[in-house]
Amino acid sequence: AQTVTQSQPEMSVQEAETVTLSCTYDTSESNYYLFWYKQPPSRQMILVIRQEAYKQQNATENRFSVNFQKAAKSFSLKISDSQLGDTAMYFCAFAQIQGGSEKLVFGKGTKLTVNP
Amino acid sequence: GAVVSQHPSWVICKSGTSVKIECRSLDFQATTMFWYRQFPKQSLMLMATSNEGSKATYEQGVEKDKFLINHASLTLSTLTVTSAHPEDSSFYICSARTYSDILPLHFGNGTRLTVT
Numbered sequence: 001a002q003t004v005t006q007s008q009p010e011m012s013v014q015e016a017e018t019v020t021l022s023c024t025y026d027t028s029e030s031n032y033y034l035f036w037y038k039q040p041p042s043r044q045m046i047l048v049i050r051q052e053a054y055k056q057q058n059a060t061e062n063r064f065s066v067n068f069q070k071a072a073k074s075f076s077l078k079i080s081d082s083q084l085g086d087t088a089m090y091f092c093a094f095a096q097i098q099g100g101s102e103k104l105v106f107g108k109g110t111k112l113t114v115n116p
Numbered sequence: 117g118a119v120v121s122q123h124p125s126w127v128i129c130k131s132g133t134s135v136k137i138e139c140r141s142l143d144f145q146a147t148t149m150f151w152y153r154q155f156p157k158q159s160l161m162l163m164a165t166s167n168e169g170s171k172a173t174y175e176q177g178v179e180k181d182k183f184l185i186n187h188a189s190l191t192l193s194t195l196t197v198t199s200a201h202p203e204d205s206s207f208y209i210c211s212a213r214t215y216s217d218i219l220p221l222h223f224g225n226g227t228r229l230t231v232t
Contacts, residue, residue, distance in 0.1 A: 042225070043207065043225065043226045044223065044225045044226070045160075045209065045211070045223035047221050091159060103150070103162055103165065104150075104162065106159040106160045106161075107159060108158065108159045109158075109159055
């Protein structure tokens with residue numbers, strides 16, 4: 001079974017600075033997707049960024065970028081120019097491609113606080 | 117686009133009663149819906165996957181007779197917690213995907229269930 005590990009239960013960063021959240025995963029498969037989701041206090045799950053395992057290029061979405069190290073099974077999220085609205089729980093998630101029955105496996109999350 | 121609405125957002129019920137939670141896709145056809153449970157300060161755990169017109173597939177350890185899932189149309193899935201007990205108190209979140217989506221990228225805003 002696939003597992004996702006987020007080793008940082010809580011992190012904090014000053015506004016405008018950069019922070020990196022760690023995520024490692026375990027799988028024997030070669031074809032899969034990785035995701036970072038944000039869950040603000042409203043509890044709404046919001047997709048931040050996703051990465052296809054077959055793509056070597058790291059995904060980027062505005063201030064959010066990932067460092068995908070397939071061999072090391074590592075998938076960290078970098079948030080640049082942190083904003084107060086980035087305060088939230090961040091979940092790393094894995095999904096194996098299974099021809100229509102894909103399921104998300106989530107890590108335990110990292111609580112990020114952006115301080116003014 | 118791709119809005120998923122969940123109702124109610126918060127419900128309190130007495131022990132022994134049943135409660136129904138609705139998950140609607142407002143602007144797309146959801147061929148598959150997923151139901152998750154999230155305990156306080158913990159991650160999302162997949163409970164079941166439902167395809168429109170088919171019986172739901174439950175994850176190991178989830179009681180299908182207690183958590184009844186119906187996905188009768190392409191825009192609506194319901195989760196009924198039958199004979200609720202205080203230990204069923206939790207945050208329940210649905211997500212939905214279309215046929216062309218790789219994965220469930222669209223989440224509802226969740227339902228907080230409190231059983232007294």
